[in-house]
Amino acid sequence: MIRTGTTVEQMVRAIADMIVTGEILPGAKLDEVSLAVRFDVSRTPVREALRELGAMGLIAREPNRSAVVTNVTEAYLHSMFEAMAELEAICARLSAERMTVDERRALELEHRASVRLVHAGAEEEYSAHNTEFHTRLYRGAHNDHVFEMVTQTRARLAPFRRAQFRLPGRLAKSYEEHGRIVTAIMRADAAAAGQAAYSHVEIVSDASAVFATPGE
Amino acid sequence: MIRTGTTVEQMVRAIADMIVTGEILPGAKLDEVSLAVRFDVSRTPVREALRELGAMGLIAREPNRSAVVTNVTEAYLHSMFEAMAELEAICARLSAERMTVDERRALELEHRASVRLVHAGAEEEYSAHNTEFHTRLYRGAHNDHVFEMVTQTRARLAPFRRAQFRLPGRLAKSYEEHGRIVTAIMRADAAAAGQAAYSHVEIVSDASAVFATPGE
DNA sequence: GTATTGCAAAGTGCATGCAGATTGATCGAA
DNA sequence: TTCGATCAATCTGCATGCACTTTGCAATAC
Numbered sequence: 026m027i028r029t030g031t032t033v034e035q036m037v038r039a040i041a042d043m044i045v046t047g048e049i050l051p052g053a054k055l056d057e058v059s060l061a062v063r064f065d066v067s068r069t070p071v072r073e074a075l076r077e078l079g080a081m082g083l084i085a086r087e088p089n090r091s092a093v094v095t096n097v098t099e100a101y102l103h104s105m106f107e108a109m110a111e112l113e114a115i116c117a118r119l120s121a122e123r124m125t126v127d128e129r130r131a132l133e134l135e136h137r138a139s140v141r142l143v144h145a146g147a148e149e150e151y152s153a154h155n156t157e158f159h160t161r162l163y164r165g166a167h168n169d170h171v172f173e174m175v176t177q178t179r180a181r182l183a184p185f186r187r188a189q190f191r192l193p194g195r196l197a198k199s200y201e202e203h204g205r206i207v208t209a210i211m212r213a214d215a216a217a218a219g220q221a222a223y224s225h226v227e228i229v230s231d232a233s234a235v236f237a238t239p240g241e
Numbered sequence: 242m243i244r245t246g247t248t249v250e251q252m253v254r255a256i257a258d259m260i261v262t263g264e265i266l267p268g269a270k271l272d273e274v275s276l277a278v279r280f281d282v283s284r285t286p287v288r289e290a291l292r293e294l295g296a297m298g299l300i301a302r303e304p305n306r307s308a309v310v311t312n313v314t315e316a317y318l319h320s321m322f323e324a325m326a327e328l329e330a331i332c333a334r335l336s337a338e339r340m341t342v343d344e345r346r347a348l349e350l351e352h353r354a355s356v357r358l359v360h361a362g363a364e365e366e367y368s369a370h371n372t373e374f375h376t377r378l379y380r381g382a383h384n385d386h387v388f389e390m391v392t393q394t395r396a397r398l399a400p401f402r403r404a405q406f407r408l409p410g411r412l413a414k415s416y417e418e419h420g421r422i423v424t425a426i427m428r429a430d431a432a433a434a435g436q437a438a439y440s441h442v443e444i445v446s447d448a449s450a451v452f453a454t455p456g457e
Numbered sequence: 458g459t460a461t462t463g464c465a466a467a468g469t470g471c472a473t474g475c476a477g478a479t480t481g482a483t484c485g486a487a
Numbered sequence: 488t489t490c491g492a493t494c495a496a497t498c499t500g501c502a503t504g505c506a507c508t509t510t511g512c513a514a515t516a517c
Contacts (some may be wrong), residue, residue, distance in 0.1 A: 031304050031500070033292075056468065067502045071286065072469085076289045078248075080296030082389075088247050089469055089508050101385050111331050169317050170324040173298075174390050213317040247470070272498065288499085305478050347464045390515055 036064055036074040044083050044094055046133040051096040055084060056143055082181050095181070110226035112175040113162065117206055117222035120165030129211055132161050136200075136207045143200045148190045151199070155190075158203060162222070165210075169201040189229060202228065243327075252280055252290040260299050260310055261399040267312040271300060298397050311397070321398055326442035328391040329378065333422055333438035336381035337406045337431040344446060345427055348377050359416045364406045367415075371406075374419060378438070382424075418444065 040060070043049045060071045078088045086092045097105070124132070135158055143150040159179070163172050190196055202225040209218035256276070259265045276287045295302045302308045313321070340348070351374055358367040375395070379388050406412055418441040425434035 033500085042272070042431065058468070068469090069501055069503090073289055073292050073500095077290050080293050091468075104384040104386040107384055108390065115327050168318040168320040168323055171327070173396075174324065178386065178390075231457050249470085274498070284499085285471055285473090289470095307498075 032066055033070045033073045036070060037077050040074060040078055041083055045180055047184055049094055051094050051184055053094045055092040081177065084221050102185060105178060109182060110223045112178060113226050114219040114223040115171055116162045116166040116175060118215040119168060120162050121157060121210045121213050121218040123167045124165040124210060128165050133207055133211060135161065136203050143196045146196065151196055152190050154197065171205035184227060248282055249289045251287045252286060253293050255301055256290060256294055261396055263400055265310055267310050267400055269310045271308040282347040297393065318401060321394060325394050325398060326439045328394060329442050330435040330439040331387055332378045332382040332391060333434035335384060336378050337426045337429050338433040339383045340381040340426060344381050349423055349427060351377065352419050355416060359412045367412055368406050371415065402445060
């Protein structure tokens with residue numbers, strides 16, 4: 026747990042982490058007193074943290090009701106995956122145009138190094154690499170607002186694609202798709218990079234569809 | 242002032258409105274006690290409202306400091322306009338593909354009717370029409386998450402393009418650009434609609450550049 | 458047996474109060 | 488005159504308490 030910032034900020038990070046990592050499942054109730062006890066604070070900072078998490082879209086709040094970890098409808102989940110694909114495509118396009126030489130090199134190295142994880146079938150480690158890889162794309166776009174949007178969207182999607190690399194053959198496929206994106210970026214081919222990134226997310230979307238909850 | 246929801250929600254709307262409409266200017270301090278007095282509530286709901294506004298990006302908060310109406314740097318403002326152009330392009334593309342017959346007809350009618358405002362030079366009214374026009378595009382994309390992102394981004398940009406229609410000839414130009422978007426959508430030409438929407442926002446961005454504040 | 462009403466337990470919404478941080482002014486020294 | 492320190496006023500961060508709302512259960516009526 027990061028020790029910077031105010032109590033509320035720490036709680037926001039902690040709770041967001043628990044949601045994103047699946048420690049708390051979608052649909053779970055978050056009542057204020059329990060959280061207050063758990064974090065050893067009063068209800069006031071808890072309420073502020075919940076308000077912020079609500080604004081982030083990670084939990085849903087209604088008047089006089091406990092906060093509930095967002096359990097998006099299938100339709101909304103689909104819209105998020107589609108938006109994610111569009112955002113990734115934007116990042117890939119802009120990255121192809123704007124990445125510095127160092128950024129390009131680092132992206133390629135990161136990608137090349139990951140082949141080892143694919144062969145080893147190291148799901149956990151590959152997942153970490155995958156996060157890092159995509160973050161490089163987001164940063165490479167050199168657009169702070171796009172970065173914020175794509176980061177937030179990814180956080181909200183996280184609970185729904187946890188097990189994606191457990192699916193057989195997904196690791197190798199992911200690696201191959203990353204390769205296509207990297208190649209396009211190295212050639213500064215924005216259109217190709219965008220398309221590769223778009224279809225990459227589309228495929229992840231299909232792989233995750235299993236975990237969606239039925240519409241309300 | 243809308244009378245639904247909790248005290249906090251009403252305050253969030255009220256304060257957000259004041260910021261977006263320019264009643265409170267970027268850089269202005271929002272201290273909790275003044276707001277509490279102004280809305281005749283205690284500081285607790287004020288703090289929650291401020292936290293939410295902070296999450297929305299409309300105000301900046303630092304520990305033990307008063308909240309400040311966001312005064313984005315020129316660089317960040319630029320990134321928001323670029324992101325806005327991308328988002329509008331997405332909406333236009335998807336609208337061209339997905340709008341129902343009724344939605345297309347309504348969009349065209351709305352657009353056609355606005356020519357009257359252009360000739361009359363009715364800046365205020367055209368501004369309202371413009372908002373409505375773009376909202377139709379956002380809805381027409383039939384993607385709730387994209388809708389949320391584009392709506393939030395627009396709200397954050399609002400303070401910086403207030404006077405856009407005051408610039409000479411801007412009304413007619415805007416109408417013409419809208420026309421290009423409408424035509425493309427009526428023909429279900431996604432690529433053309435996207436491009437038209439993208440350049441439309443780009444031009445608004447140029448028109449607004451004057452109002453940006455110098456970087457920090 | 459089922460439906461409805463009443464009640465109690467639990468939880469949220471907000472007010473108030475206190476402790477700590479920040480800021481600005483004033484006073485003293487160089 | 489200017490720089491620095493100290494202190495008071497002000498404001499934020501959080502704890503606590505009270506009122507209202509919701510909810511589950513139980514008792515009673517049908």
